[in-house]
Each structure stands twice: as structure tokens, then as C-alpha cells.
Amino acid sequence: MARYPVEVAYCTDVEGNLSYFERWVETAARVLRFDSTGKELELVHDGAYFVYGGDVCDNGPGDLRLCQLLVSLKRRHPDRVALLSGNRDLNKLRMTAELEQMDLDRPMDEIAKPYWDVNALTLRQHLERVATQKGLPGGVDEANTRIERLKYMLQCTMGCPKSFEFRREELGLLRQVPAAQVTDDDVFESYLREVTPGAGGIMRAYLESSSLAALLGNTLFVHGAVDARSMGLVPVDTTRFEMPPPGSEAQVGTRFRRYETVAAWVVALNDFLRRGLADHAKRPHWDDARSTRGGEALLAAQNRCAMLGRSIIADRKSTRLNSSH
Numbered sequence: 001m002a003r004y005p006v007e008v009a010y011c012t013d014v015e016g017n018l019s020y021f022e023r024w025v026e027t028a029a030r031v032l033r034f035d036s037t038g039k040e041l042e043l044v045h046d047g048a049y050f051v052y053g054g055d056v057c058d059n060g061p062g063d064l065r066l067c068q069l070l071v072s073l074k075r076r077h078p079d080r081v082a083l084l085s086g087n088r089d090l091n092k093l094r095m096t097a098e099l100e101q102m103d104l105d106r107p108m109d110e111i112a113k114p115y116w117d118v119n120a121l122t123l124r125q126h127l128e129r130v131a132t133q134k135g136l137p138g139g140v141d142e143a144n145t146r147i148e149r150l151k152y153m154l155q156c157t158m159g160c161p162k163s164f165e166f167r168r169e170e171l172g173l174l175r176q177v178p179a180a181q182v183t184d185d186d187v188f189e190s191y192l193r194e195v196t197p198g199a200g201g202i203m204r205a206y207l208e209s210s211s212l213a214a215l216l217g218n219t220l221f222v223h224g225a226v227d228a229r230s231m232g233l234v235p236v237d238t239t240r241f242e243m244p245p246p247g248s249e250a251q252v253g254t255r256f257r258r259y260e261t262v263a264a265w266v267v268a269l270n271d272f273l274r275r276g277l278a279d280h281a282k283r284p285h286w287d288d289a290r291s292t293r294g295g296e297a298l299l300a301a302q303n304r305c306a307m308l309g310r311s312i313i314a315d316r317k318s319t320r321l322n323s324s325h
Contacts, residue, residue, distance in 0.1 A: 001218060004047030007031045010215060012053025012223070013058065013211040015088065016166060018062025021069075030196065034298055041073040043080060050077075051214055054086025054223035057205055058160035061169040064194070074209045082214035085207060086223040087302040087314040090222065091158055097293040098153065098283035099192055103286065104146050111157075115155045115243045116305045126152045147184045150191060197281035201309075207278060209300065212269040220262055222312045230310040232259045234268045236276060241299035249308055269312075273298065276310045 009031035014021045025041070032041060043050065052070055057063035084140045097103060111123040121129070127143040128150075136142040155161040155319055167187045172179035180257040194201035214221045233256040248255065259265035282294030289294070300306035302313045 001009060006049065006217075007045075008049045008051060008219075009055065010051045010221070012084075013055040013086070014062075014066060015055050015058050016066065016163075018060060018061030018065040018066050020060075020183075021062070021066060021202075036231050041069050041291040043077055044071075049080045049082075051082045051216070051221050052084065054057055054210075055088040056085040056086070057092070058088045058154075058158070058204065059158055059165050059166070061166040061173070063167065064174065064190075064202055067206045071202060071205045076272050082216070082221065083206060083210040084221060084223045085210040085212055085302075085313070086160075088158070088160070089203070089210070090298055090302040090313065093193075093207075093280050093295045093299060094153070095192055095195050096197075096280070097148075097286045099146065099150060103290075104149055106189045108140070108144055108187045111146060114217040117157075117304060119154045121152075123149075123152050123156075126156055145233060147188055150188055158237055184195075197284055210273070213271045215262060215266045220266065224313045226312055226313055228306075233257070233264050233310055234259065234265070234272050235301055235307065237272070237279075237297050238308065238322060239300040239306065241296050241303065244308055250316045252310075255308070272301070277299075 007030055009028040011021070011024055011028070011099035014024075021035075024036060029044070031044055032050050033044055034040065035042045041050075044320055050073065056066050056070065070081075070083055074083055108123045108127060118187040124140060127148060130136070130143040130148055131139045134143070136305045151164050153208055154163045167181045169179045171182045171186055173192060175182070193199045195207075205256045212222065220226065233252075235256055236254070239255065244255075255283045257268065259268050276295050276298035280293075280298070282293030283292075285293060289324065301311060304311045307314075
């Protein structure tokens with residue numbers, strides 16, 4: 001029986017640019033390739049491993065198809081494929097609560113601007129701009145639709161201003177119809193369905209197939225960065241997706257659990273992800289007081305402000321670290 005050397009292919013931050021990913025696969029031909037149908041990925045030999053570093057979506061018309069390719073490969077090779085959750089993947093968990101009818105019915109001025117971006121527009125400012133651009137006689141009240149709430153999230157709080165139209169384009173390709181036949185409501189329902197627990201969305205399947213960290217031999221893979229401040233830390237499950245109050249830096253010992261070995265840390269990080277996804281599945285919407293929702297700690301984990309600068313997920317390029325420490 002032939003024995004193959006271990007070879008690892010690594011790719012990250014494709015962000016929906018499927019044509020780029022297809023070109024990248026050609027460069028990884030010793031490890032990864034498309035099968036004879038051109039529709040599925042396959043590992044080339046028994047020593048081949050693949051790590052996708054996260055951020056599947058947002059900046060191209062290939063979010064859903066890329067998720068499908070990656071999830072299918074992971075299911076066929078669970079021990080030799082690792083899919084990481086990036087901030088652009090995890091932040092979509094917000095949509096089940098923030099696009100739910102109770103939240104859509106809230107007065108626009110109660111919707112806070114993103115605390116992590118001082119330059120972001122408020123919802124009212126966004127709607128004023130829309131009303132002006134479209135010449136809406138009803139002004140901001142007429143502009144305040146569920147479609148514009150989603151566009152506000154994408155454009156002003158998720159940093160992907162073209163995503164709405166990219167999704168329209170991709171749905172047209174998948175349905176084999178012109179993009180002009182895909183309605184705004186079709187796009188809205190697609191975004192919501194893709195992350196709603198039990199709805200069969202492939203983006204949800206990606207999250208449920210993913211990890212926050214992967215350890216191959218002595219190499220650790222995470223989406224964002226590992227540094228002296230974040231090394232070994234896992235946020236507690238009660239962490240809030242918010243700007244920590246003054247004095248929080250002194251509470252690091254109670255806001256995080258520390259693990260002394262890389263192996264134990266990786267297990268704890270991935271257990272944290274599993275618990276967060278289960279919590280989101282159980283409570284995808286706000287409670288009646290809008291004080292809590294499922295997956296809150298995961299949303300915090302992908303935001304460096306909420307993590308007191310200790311996120312391994314957000315704001316930096318993927319990092320590989322030798323695990324002997």
C-alpha cells in the first residue's frame with residue numbers, strides 16, 4: 001500500500017469570489033482539485049489535508065456555492081479538512097434576531113450604530129440617504145423597510161456594501177434566471193434562511209462544520225491572529241456583544257478562561273463554538289425585553305472591541321503559529 005507524505009493546502013478569505021477560488025485550486029493541484037465532473041472538490045491522495053481559514057462570504061457572487069463546495073468536502077473527509085469560522089461568517093448569526101419582525105418594528109432611532117466603527121452611519125442617516133436618492137415622498141418612514149434594514153446591516157455594520165446585489169446575482173445563477181428576476185424579497189429571505197436554525201441553509205451548515213482553531217501536527221490555524229494577549233484565552237459563555245464598560249480590563253481573569261497547552265486551548269475554543277451555535281439554535285431571536293439572544297458570546301468573540309482586543313477571529317489576517325510553547 002502506497003504511503004504519501006503529508007501535504008497541506010491552505011486558503012483563506014475568499015469572501016465569495018468563487019472564480020478566484022477556482023483559480024487558486026489550480027495552484028494547489030498536488031493536494032486539492034476538482035473531480036472529473038468539475039462540481040466537487042477532492043483530496044488528491046491519502047496524505048493530503050486542506051484548511052480553509054474562514055470568511056467564506058460577502059464580497060463576491062459565490063457565497064452559497066463556495067459554502068457548498070467546502071461543506072461537501074468536509075463531510076467526505078472530516079479528519080483531513082478543517083474549516084474555520086471567520087468574523088464574516090459568524091456575524092451573520094445577528095440576522096435571526098435583528099431581522100426578526102419584533103426588531104423591524106422598533107423605532108429606527110432605537111437601533112444603535114455599530115459601536116466598533118465611529119464613522120458608521122446611524123440607521124436614520126442611512127434611510128435619509130436612501131429617501132433622498134430615491135426621491136421618496138414619504139421620506140425616511142417610507143424608506144424604513146425590511147429590505148433597507150438588511151442593506152443597512154450589510155453596508156454599515158458588516159462592511160460589505162455590494163453583498164445584497166452579489167446575492168441577487170448568485171440566486172439568479174442558481175435558479176438559471178436573469179438576476180433582474182430575483183426580487184429584493186428573494187434576497188432578504190435567502191439571507192435569513194441561510195442562518196436560521198433548521199432551515200437547511202448551507203451557510204448554517206458551514207458554521208456547524210467549522211472550528212475556531214485547528215491543530216495539524218505542530219501548526220495552529222486560526223482566522224485572525226494569536227498574540228501574547230489572546231494566547232490560551234477562551235471567553236466565558238456570558239460574554240456580551242457590546243463595548244465593555246470602563247474597568248473591564250481589570251476583569252480579564254473573570255471574562256476569560258485560560259488554558260496552558262495549545263491542544264487543550266484548541267479543544268476549549270471549539271467547544272465554545274459548539275455551545276454558542278447550540279445556544280443560537282435554541283434562542284435565535286431576542287427575548288421579550290430584548291436583553292439577550294442565543295449566540296451572543298459568539299458574536300462577541302468575533303469583535304475585537306468586545307474581546308478587549310483579545311479576539312483570535314477578527315481584524316487581522318489568518319495566522320499560523322508553531323504550537324510548542
